[in-house]
Amino acid sequence: MQQQIGQWYEKHGEKAVELSKELWGYREASLQEFKSCKAVARFMEGEGFAVKQIDAENRGGEPNTVVARWGAGKPVIGILGELDALPGLGQEALPHQAPLEGPGHGCGHNLMGAGNAAAACALKEAMEAEGLAGTVVYIGCPAEETLQGKVFLARDGYFDDLDLALVWHPGACDMNFGEMEMNAMTSVLYKFYGRTAHGAHPWEGRSALDAAELTSIGSQYLREHMTEKCRLHHVYHAAGEQPNIVPDFASIYFYIRSQDDYNEELVRRMNLIAQGAATMTETRMEMEVKTSCHGYFCNHTLAKYTYEAALKVPALAYGEEDYAFARELYQNVTGNPAPAETIPTGLKKPDGEVKYSYGSTDVGEASYVVPTIQVFGCGAVKDMPSHHWGIAAGAGVGIGQKAMLYAGKVLAQTGYDAVKNPKIIEESWAEFREKFGTEKPYVCRLK
Ligand SMILES: [Zn+2]
Structure with missing residues (x-):
């Protein structure tokens, strides 16, 4: 490992751990990462970065995103972190279920927010020590869980000048090197407006809830006619209050996932179903597209x-x-005795095989702008389900913190290698251009 990277971690690693604890404590949900943003901004300023705090949606709201830059000229090494927690997953840093009210870091993003920021600092230290030209950009991104943050940031050009984007995400497995393909995702809130009436005189009303339910039913029929990698899931956001009132408002929220080149078609068909449900019930449908990643x-x-x-x-x-x-956490979550290798620490050597994941990440948005890698794994107890209190518990203690320091060194070393050896960036771009047939394939789907 480059010497100054190691030295930075010896001197400042504990500060990064403290930052991860602070973010873990704030556990702010998507687009509300206000305190987390301030904390990371303060950390990066202290490390000599020029820091901007912005509202990712660009609506003049309270900042939830940190953009920190250091250095000058090419290459521009981007390191991305995430800040958001998940609703309902508040958990003490204990190996048994001990819920805290509100969101919790059930995906370990506090480790990404702090750990990937630390990687940027260590890379800066190494470049400074050797007088290497180049720029380090750390972006602490909000709202990954709703797949919005990086869509807004890509739309507004925040990834445009990067030569590479490096990300680490913790996970309950050995560290892999991003050899996966993940689904695109569009989320739509379908809102229905009907006419209220007494429940005993329902012919006088037009039920918005009926329309929402018919949208759900229609989506079940759509499943047969979509390609196999697609996933549809939904929840009701509003469904009336009491049975003796015909609901004049209801809403149903869909995540529509598919292979990237099929997403617009699948969304088009889902929209027709919602429109059809409105027609059947004589209600009015409005849709609110929350993201399209x-x-x-x-x-x-x-x-x-x-x-x-x-x-x-x-x-x-x-x-x-x-x-x-x-071991205790493993037993409490799975009900089974812990295996010998309770905490993953290994590396999965890239073998050119791409695993398909039906989930999605908004890191995907960056991968359409710039050669991007999401290193995934370590920092959680083996076999922990993702989006689970067991991940939140591990992310608040040494299990997550030690992996975060390790992964940060990996990202910093990758950035350092890329600065020293221009072939890394050139070859990554050659692959990028070959895949897309162009240097600038990115089109933001969020209108
Ligand atoms: Zn995550």
Whole structure:
């Protein structure tokens, strides 16, 4: 590992851990990462970055996004972090279920917010020490869980000048190097407006709830006629208050996931179903598109070089205290005795095989603008389901914190290698151009 990267972590690693704890404590939901944003901004300013805090939606609201820059000229190494928590997953940092009211870091984004910021600082330190030209940009992004943050940021050009984008996301598995493809996702809130009436005189009313339910039923029939990688899921946001009042308002919220090139078609068909439901019930339908995010695809070149960088970093190691916590957590979550390897620490060597994930990440949006890698894994107890209190618990203790420091070194080393060896950026872009047939394929789908 480059010497100054190691030295930065020796001197400042504990500060990064404190930041991750602070974010873990704030546990702010998507687009409300106000305190988290301030905390990360303060940290980056302290490290000598020029920091801007912005509202990702660009509506003049309270800032929820940190953009921190250091250096000058090319190459521009982008490192992206995430800040948001998940509703209803508040949890104490304990190995048994101990709920706290409100959101919790059930996806470990506090580790990304702090750990990936630390990576940017260590990379800066290494470049400064050797007098290397180039720019380091850290973006602490909001609202990954709703797949909005990076869509807004890509739309507004925040990734345009990056030569590479590097991300680490914790997970309950060995560290892999992003050899996956993930679904694109559009989320739509279908809102129905009807006419209210007494429940005993329902012919006088037009039920908005009927329209929402028919939209759900229509979506079940659509499943047979969509391609196999698609996923539809929904919840009701409004469904009336009491049975003796015909609801004049109802809303149903859909996540519409598919392969990237099929997403617009699937959304078109879903919209027709909602419109049809409105026609059937003589209600009026309005739709609110919350986001429309591209799928994530792998840049194999960058995967290979990131793996090579990871091999230069001393292995991730845990102590007995971590393992004791992990064993107890494992048993409480799964009901089974913990396996010998309770906390993943390994590296999965890239082999060119792409695994398809039916989930989505808004890192996908960046992957359409610039060669991007999301390194995924480590920082959670083995087999923890994602979006779970067990992840939140691990993200608040050494299990997550040690992985965060390790992964940050991997990202910093990757950035350093790319600054020293221009081939890494050139080859990553060659693969990017070949995939898309152009250097600028990105079109924001969010209107
Ligand atoms: Zn996540």
